[in-house]
Amino acid sequence: MRRVAITAAALLLLGSVAACGAGDEQSTGSGGKKKVTLTLNWVPYGEHAPFYYGLKKGLYDAEGIELTIKAGGGSGKTIQAVAQQQTDFGWADTPPLLKAISSGMKVKSVGVFLQKGPASIEFLADKGITKPADLKGKTVGGTPGDAIYATFPAWLKANGVAASEVKVVNLDAAGKIAALAEGQVDAIQGFFHDQAPTIEARTGKKVDYLPYADWGMNMLGTGVVVNESTLSKDPETVKAFMRATQKSWSEAAADVPAAADAMTELAENEPPREVLVRQLTLAVPLLAVTGGGLPGVNSEAKWTETIGLMSQYAELKDAGAPSKYWADSYATTP
Incomplete structure (x- = not known):
């Protein structure tokens, strides 16, 4: 039971x-x-x-x-x-x-x-993103109020990217996966160990990610x-x-x-x-x-x-x- x-x-x-x-x-x-x-x-x-x-x-x-x-x-x-x-x-x-x-x-x-920490930027592998600088000109979905969202500008700056070079779209936590899967955004902020396997199962496409911890900000x-x-x-x-x-x-x-x-x-x-x-x-x-x-x-x-x-x-x-x-x-x- x-x-x-x-x-x-x-x-x-x-x-x-x-x-x-x-x-x-x-x-x-x-x-x-x-x-x-x-x-x-x-x-x-x-x-x-x-x-x-x-x-x-x-x-x-x-x-x-x-x-x-x-x-x-x-x-x-x-x-x-x-x-x-x-x-x-x-x-x-x-x-x-x-x-x-x-x-x-x-x-x-x-x-x-x-x-x-599992905080990361996640994206479909075919986007060709391999480093934070590749996010320039991209659209990233995030949820206001969470720590990943709050620290994103600082994480970008630590990796040589100005916050103004990346467009952030505000999404609720439950909507981020769908937004990425449906191509509404280029990437999302989230926990890679949770969301990446879910997105892969939904889309049949490989998901890659840039963990904050691997790029200068481990919490x-x-x-x-x-x-x-x-x-x-x-x-x-x-x-x-x-x-x-x-x-x-x-x-x-x-x-x-x-x-x-x-x-x-x-x-x-x-x-x-x-x-x-x-x-x-x-x-x-x-x-x-x-x-x-x-x-x-x-x-x-x-x-x-x-x-x-x-x-x-x-x-x-x-x-x-x-x-x-x-x-x-x-x-x-x-």
Whole structure:
């Protein structure tokens, strides 16, 4: 029986019920396990397969957690849901997390997993784009308000291209893929590991991309977000959730087909299996795990770099130190 994940729209309808499953003491499920909710950054795609793998393999059960995975409607909305205690954990991108915390939201990261950011400029391979300078005279679709959009002019400048030499067309997040597939724009701003396989499946054409990280601007990507009150009231559940999540990611990265099978079995509205396999395959190198470490273990230097870039290019006010945004004691090493 497939595990039903509520849609992003349903999550928003539940927004007024802040005490539903989070905020107060978590309810107890079968066998005395704690009922815990995780809200994703978007509707399920390949990057999320490790969570479903952990469910199927009993890795969360082994930590005393009865986990329910919910679809999201963007990192910003997921972070807000965590801040309003509508969900116990969020899976969200780091740049909007920094903005949320600077605006007063009482949330923190307990570990970023995609340490090489997936932000990129994507385009059909037949466009002949191989470097940022090739974007001169091109039309690029982007979504105002997200970090990729905000830092695009600076990324261009760092690569010797004036912002005036590239036309930016404002599109909503859901419309960018269609705009590129239908030839309305030459390129789009987005996460290459998510969107490129989807576009290739839709068009039958190869998609190439210029990752920001490979061209002078690497910011931390997606990770686990928790409300500060949860950290203070129930740190053991946070530690247990992170242990299970780190193990899930580590094992899923080593067996992508098994993770894809788990997601196909348990998720709702997931992409076709061949697409999610490709998405997870592209995500695994972004973990940037070295020296036998586990996914989700961060360094202060990487946080400082991301904070600095957001401060310089994305109007992050009163930036502060990494400890303002990141609780560093929850993601463990082997």
